[in-house]
Amino acid sequence: MEKRNLFSLIPKVDELLKEPLMTKLLDKLPRVVVVDSIREEIQFLREDIKNNFITEKNIDKRIEKLPRLIEKRANKKNSFKLKKVINGTGVVIHTNLGRSPIDEEVMKNVLEISSNYSNLEFDLESGKRGSRYSHLEKILSDITGAEAAMVVNNNAAAVMLVLSTLAKEKEVIVSRGELIEIGGSFRVPEVMEQSGAVLVDVGTTNKTHIWDYEKAINEETGAFLKVHTSNYRILGFTSSVSIEELYELKNRYSIPLVEDLGSGVLIDLSKYGLEYEPTVQDSIRKGVDIVTFSGDKLLGGPQAGIIVGKKEYIDEMKNNPLTRAIRVDKFTISALEATLKLYLDEEVMKEKVPTINMLTLSQGELEDKANILKEKLKYNMNDKDINIEIVDDYSEVGGGSLPLEKLPTKCICISLKDLSVSKFEKSLRNFKIPIITRVYKDKIYIDMRTIRESDFDTIVKGVLEALNEVKGVF
Numbered sequence: 001m002e003k004r005n006l007f008s009l010i011p012k013v014d015e016l017l018k019e020p021l022m023t024k025l026l027d028k029l030p031r032v033v034v035v036d037s038i039r040e041e042i043q044f045l046r047e048d049i050k051n052n053f054i055t056e057k058n059i060d061k062r063i064e065k066l067p068r069l070i071e072k073r074a075n076k077k078n079s080f081k082l083k084k085v086i087n088g089t090g091v092v093i094h095t096n097l098g099r100s101p102i103d104e105e106v107m108k109n110v111l112e113i114s115s116n117y118s119n120l121e122f123d124l125e126s127g128k129r130g131s132r133y134s135h136l137e138k139i140l141s142d143i144t145g146a147e148a149a150m151v152v153n154n155n156a157a158a159v160m161l162v163l164s165t166l167a168k169e170k171e172v173i174v175s176r177g178e179l180i181e182i183g184g185s186f187r188v189p190e191v192m193e194q195s196g197a198v199l200v201d202v203g204t205t206n207k208t209h210i211w212d213y214e215k216a217i218n219e220e221t222g223a224f225l226k227v228h229t230s231n232y233r234i235l236g237f238t239s240s241v242s243i244e245e246l247y248e249l250k251n252r253y254s255i256p257l258v259e260d261l262g263s264g265v266l267i268d269l270s271k272y273g274l275e276y277e278p279t280v281q282d283s284i285r286k287g288v289d290i291v292t293f294s295g296d297k298l299l300g301g302p303q304a305g306i307i308v309g310k311k312e313y314i315d316e317m318k319n320n321p322l323t324r325a326i327r328v329d330k331f332t333i334s335a336l337e338a339t340l341k342l343y344l345d346e347e348v349m350k351e352k353v354p355t356i357n358m359l360t361l362s363q364g365e366l367e368d369k370a371n372i373l374k375e376k377l378k379y380n381m382n383d384k385d386i387n388i389e390i391v392d393d394y395s396e397v398g399g400g401s402l403p404l405e406k407l408p409t410k411c412i413c414i415s416l417k418d419l420s421v422s423k424f425e426k427s428l429r430n431f432k433i434p435i436i437t438r439v440y441k442d443k444i445y446i447d448m449r450t451i452r453e454s455d456f457d458t459i460v461k462g463v464l465e466a467l468n469e470v471k472g473v474f
């Protein structure tokens, strides 16, 4: 009896549509989104009544809240599926969070190129058809010291194209210790199979010697492949063959030497206190014929697979039919060209390329950021429920780059008094601009290295909303 009374109190869709908040919402969002959100909230209300979560005592409050719940639901429904998030994890090249963010000035170039016509495949000198690869070739050669360059969709595609061009139906000699899997199903043996090359692995997991390579050479050998073991290291009783040794061997037998560098760093990171990571320039200088690397790992640009090296091989790659299937579009080319231009001045690059900037932040800079955010949070929260402190911790490079590197950092560490940390984390993650944090031993960590000061106010709002949510206040 009583239950039926409660059901009859639920407003009708038409009535709700006349609420001031809803008419305002209808100006902003498609009607179907608003109506669907109303129906869903009404359905939730019905179920809550059925399950006795809503009683005579609290139904008025819930009905009063309805327009705001609908507004929240409708805004969420209407939001993009792919959206900006705030990376509080401290993993700089976070593959699940889109790897390298791109500088806004660089994106201005992408906007200009992509919202207009461009000379993508048009030679302005001759007035004839041009090549989309021409725009990046000179700058890549200037920076890396290579004779020629081209760019494809990503580094996995680059490796495939290189092997398919140089070693289709031929043998490619690789050290067993370099038969790696990178996250997201890039496995050297599988990529090789797809390219039509035949894998010949030599040596053992921990040790490979130059004579292992030499013994495997025959008339079917198409290339030597060296792979940067990006995301893992073998420690202890190990040895691998250096580029210098392979260079001598490949010259003696006239077999091309290919290197998949993975991250493809273009500057000496050890200058900034990081572990030394072999650069693309090193490999070219040491005589590697073809080097491939990613555009969105340590380079800090868009997703791309960059191939640099000997002109005769790169020309063959440009004519490989596979190239057409993995070619880059104007977004990638314009973003990559603008990113590479920043590399012409290392100081400018360090300031502007977000990935490199985050990796080279000083302890002082991190501490300043932490202090500002801590004050902002404290100013807006009640100490009764939440404890906020600055703690020392470590960030990671990520993206399979420099796996052993632990970068000292400063985090905002949040602990809650008698409230659920996992609910709090989930609420931050579901905020309108999701805030991704690290949870460790019942505390929430927000790493200053990977967040921007321009996001501090959003973080304060997100933390406040999460706190209210776990406290059951709306």
Ligand SMILES: *Cc1c(COP(=O)(O)O)cnc(C)c1O
Residues within 6 Å of the ligand: 154, 155, 156, 157, 182, 186, 227, 228, 229, 230, 231, 260, 261, 262, 263, 293, 294, 295, 304, 305, 399, 400
């Ligand atoms: C990351 C990586 C790849 C894959 O590069 P994508 O640009 O993600 O396709 C291939 N090889 C190595 C050694 C890597 O580190």
